[in-house]
Amino acid sequence: MTTPPRQLPYAPTPYSYLPNPALTATISLDEEVKLSTTAAQRDLYDSLAEIYSIIITLDGLEKAYIRDSVPESEYTELCGRLLNQYKSILKDDTVSREFVDLDSFKSKWDIECPRATERLRVNLPATIAEPSATHSGPSNNTPQSRLSATGSQILLATENFITFLDALRLHMFSKDSLHPLLSEVIQSVNQVTTTDFENRGKIISWLIRLNGMKATEELGEEEARQLTFDLEGAYAGFKATLN
Structure with a gap:
């Protein structure tokens, strides 16, 4: 009686695999991974994080204003402050180069925020740009x-x-x-x-x-x-x- 051929596994079995020392991790998995190694890098990432936060906050403020959940005077003050902070951060050449432009930043960090985008484009609170x-x-x-x-x-x-x-x-x-x-x-x-x-x-x-x-x-x-x-x-x- 003929013995049927041995069925091979779906994926190859690495019985003879030996780890390559050159590819072995040299850090502890419990070690904290730092995004920056210098003070300049840390300041840059902090500034970009501030911009991200401003965009998200501004979009929420615009939604609240449209729903009439925030008084006009309070909206105007908060919106103006956020716009000024946004402009102030981007005056730094290093931050501006990394930021590129608003569309590039939004694409890189996968955010939409259409209301904040329009407000940043106009650079004025809605109460000033469209008072009527x-x-x-x-x-x-x-x-x-x-x-x-x-x-x-x-x-x-x-x-x-x-x-x-x-x-x-x-x-x-x-x-x-x-x-x-x-x-x-x-x-x-x-x-x-x-x-x-x-x-x-x-x-x-x-x-x-x-x-x-x-x-x-x-x-x-x-x-x-x-x-x-x-x-x-x-x-x-x-x-x-x-x-």
Whole structure:
């Protein structure tokens, strides 16, 4: 009688396997693994962790604001603080190089946070960027939508418009020169009126555009001319709301 052939196992059995000393682990499995070996690396990872935390927190804050779970004043303060912290951390060149940009960072760490992404893109709290959409009260198409602004608030908004336009005439075209001034314009304007006046949207559009630039990056001559034209139109629209 013929003996059937011996059935081989599905996977080879390593009876003759001998461990390679070169591949043997040289550390104890109980030893703590450190992400950084220098103080500079530790500071970098701490900063990136802070950015991650800010993005997650900001997204949660935006959701709470949409659900009306947080008062407008509290939202504005917290959102502004988070945005400032985000910008401050990224001023470090080492952190900025590792961060690359927001989309790259989100992809690397597998996060979405669409509401935080939009807020970081605009770089303004929703109560400032879109006051007419969040302010309760009469229709924004009526004169009553103007807040009970004081003379000093109106004067401040007017001065901020003039200061920004003067900066353009003096050829101050860099982001770090224009963005803070334009932010002051929209914030002071919102203290005066919630009316969606002519060319108000241009202010927000230019804020977003400037926010996407590097700090030392400058507008070209044609861009600066267009910005001047748009802000002069916004200034005229703002003054029309005061009549």
